[in-house]
Amino acid sequence: MPTSMCGMPVDPALVKAALPGGDTLTSATQKPNGGTVRCNLSVDGKLVLSLAQAWWSEGHTTAAVSQAYPGTDDGKLSDDLRFLHTGQAGVGKTVSSCKASEHPEQDLYTTVETRDSGVDDPAAIEKLLVAYTKAVEGSAACG
Template identity: 45%
Template sequence: MTLAGALALSACSGGDGEAEKKYTVPSALCGISLDPELLDAFLPGGDSVSVKPSSPNGGTKRCDVIVDGDISVRQVQAWWSNGESASTVAAGYDKMDDGQVTDDDRYLYSGTGSVGKTTTSCKSSDHPDQTLYAVVQVFTPDRSDSGAMKRLITAYTKALEDSDECR
């Protein structure tokens, strides 16, 4: 069996006592494309999944991934003042406990949450003196994987930089 086939089988079989996923993991979060495997590690088994966008204030966009009626993962795009650090932004969100900061200070990640700072090339005329940050929070019980979270926030921040949000 190929590695991809083994991974697909293990993701659906629930061999470790996990409930089966009877839904397809989303390949985009509110318009930002993402490899579904990066998100899969943080989603529970269940029957259905939906993605619900919202804008809680003028500079923030939120995207909730909901499995069987419960928020499992929340992704946030938020503009913060230039010069803020990933650590400062992370302090404003739950699920960042014991976060590790990357050597370049662009990312903070824990097993259940992360923050990524977009590059200076990401600009918006609506937010001329601000930097766009990506935030991921995991609300699924017993889902904590700092390595998977680092891969998720790095890929998501890059996809955000390449999106219309940064033009």
């Protein structure tokens, strides 16, 4: 397991817990629009997990943003309201100090989404989501 997911340092054990079994893990970075960076992980050539960071205009809540992502319905919201997750997906909000000049008046969110992998593990998704969000907060993405 690599110690970096598309340039973000994430504990390999946390990633592995959210993946199905298989022999070969590959990752690919996608930038579908100006405010989103997605890291797609495939096992044996099949897309199984997607980690993403996306800018949303200020004033949204994690619960509201999560509605744009599949697999988050009826998710568990963290006490600080920054994270929402289910056994298949999660959305996190970076700290308020995470800003970028090219994205004025926007907040950076992170997402973890399983893709037809058979994984349904709320604890694994939560741990990976929090770790990935912290990695993004410590990266160049946060100004």
